[in-house]
Amino acid sequence: MSTREAYEAERAQILRQFGDKVRALREAKAPELELPRYGQEKLAGDAGLHRTEIGKIERAETEPGLLTLLILAAGMRLTLDDLVEDLPIPKERKPPPGAARG
DSSP, rough: OOOOHHHHHHHHHHHHHHHHHHHHHHHHHHHHHOSSOOOOOHHHHTTTTOOHHHHHTTTTOOOOHHHHHHHHHHTTTHHHHHHHHTTOOOOOOOOOTTTOOO
């Protein structure tokens, strides 16, 4: 496996884990907020993000930036630490532009 492939595989795995964590934290908020369900649309309204952005994060289709993470955490009444707790530290580093693809 090339360096780029290793980087992409690890990145995809971490984004999946993060998306699963965001979904689990969102769903766990329903009882705390005394709601039957705390859906993406409600979270989007609370955080001031678009619902499709929440969906993309939960489906690991995007890598949210720092500001989005801070906004998301605030909207869920969590800390940034809560959002990233138990996620692995990436071992691979993004290969420079023009690096061999395999």
